Amino acid sequence: MPATNADTGPGLDHGPDPVGLGVMGCADIAVRKILPALAGAPGCGLRLTTLASRSPEKAKETAARFGARAVTGYAELLADPEVEAVYIPLPPALRAPWVRAALEAGKHVLAEKPLTTDPALTAALAALAGSAGLVLMENYMFVHHTQHRYVRDLVTDGTIGELRSFQAAFTIPPRPDADHRLDPGLGGGALLDGAGYPVRAAQYFLGDDLTVLGADLRLHPDHDVDIAGAALLRNADGITAQITFGMEHFYTSRYQLLGSTGQITVEHAYSTPPDHRPVIRIDHQNHQELRTRPADNQCVNTLTRFADRVRTDATDGSATSVAQARIIEAIRRTATPVAKNR
Known part of the structure; x- marks a missing residue:
């Protein structure tokens, strides 16, 4: 991968x-x-x-x-x-x-x-x-939690055959009116606040070179921001990624990798508590596996990684962020915003 x-x-x-x-x-x-x-x-x-x-x-x-x-x-x-x-x-x-x-x-x-x-x-x-x-x-x-590297190794090892598509969702319940996510002057909106998680997960598994094939944004009825959206992406190998994001939803933090012989599902994918033991679900044609992984502190891992890079002069780590910013803007340009009724 x-x-x-x-x-x-x-x-x-x-x-x-x-x-x-x-x-x-x-x-x-x-x-x-x-x-x-x-x-x-x-x-x-x-x-x-x-x-x-x-x-x-x-x-x-x-x-x-x-x-x-x-x-x-x-x-x-x-x-x-x-x-x-x-x-x-x-x-x-x-x-x-x-x-x-x-x-x-x-x-x-x-x-x-x-x-x-x-x-x-x-x-x-x-x-x-x-x-x-x-x-x-x-x-x-979240990318510094060990569960995702484990999943990527499973895909690389052919656990679900050839990867065909990727799906990811990150949604949260409605925000109070004073929340900065609803303030366009502060960079609010579901696209900037929430879409980055499933997009970054797609980059993690499919690479940074993702093209936006289609997108949708729904506008908040009272605030000048988008409140929900979805997008279809594709990498250079033709593997698609379908992402969903929003701020008026049941809380969802999940991704799925669909292969030629099976599927991997990860819940609690983005805001994983440090004491949570992730369960990786692997579905095959005639059976299902549940693999429990050790708890891990993604916040401490992130801080450690940052310090590592500072001390080892590893200054070339922004390419994925630049690519993600391009993808997010392409979603915005591609989407036709739809007003949500009150």
Whole structure:
């Protein structure tokens, strides 16, 4: 199967010299996932040094919880000599200028997804990082969970024969009106927020060279964003990928690989809790197998991978993000948006 830049390997032994990390903002994903993972994995190769917020009170309160120095404003974070790398969990529309500022300040960057709201911006930032010898990594944590590498090995080994098609879905229940996902000015919408998961999964198994054959987007009745959608993709070998995404649905986090002699189904594919033991379902003509895999912490794995790349000068990891941004924009261009009735 085609390998992508999302591939991961075992973490390196970082020894006594972890990478100094600064966190830009107190977003929910930072406080709920990244900061606790850092605190609980001192061997991941990163050391939290500084936390910045536009609110002095919020910066002090959050920094105190996780043993960091608090600063007010993001520019002060980038001026901190202890900060070698920056984690940026700002809303999508605010990421690009601060990713650029961090790279221009000589900092490696781990940024939430999507990296930007525009494929040209994504490509430009990737080029800037490459020319500066810096790591720019988009935070799709699920690709660093060992269950997906196991599944890809099954496909490569012919467990389901020749791969014919791929299906994936990521959907979540409706968001409250104040949620940033419903704000077009902050880069809201299901395409930017949710489609990246099934698209990135398709890239993981089919490669980055995916063409959009057709797409559909449904608009929110009260907010100027798309609320749901679907797309049909195809790789250079003619294998298709059907993806579904949305923010008005029953929660779904799944993909399926259909082959000539069987099918593999993975549930809890994208937001897998660290204590969850994944069950890989393999269907054949006359029997079904359920293979339980060990629990794994994809968040810690992601942080370890980022630190590995910083310390080994592996700065060529943005090609998949650039390709994904192109695919997402192609879905937008191809789709005919349909208004949803109230």
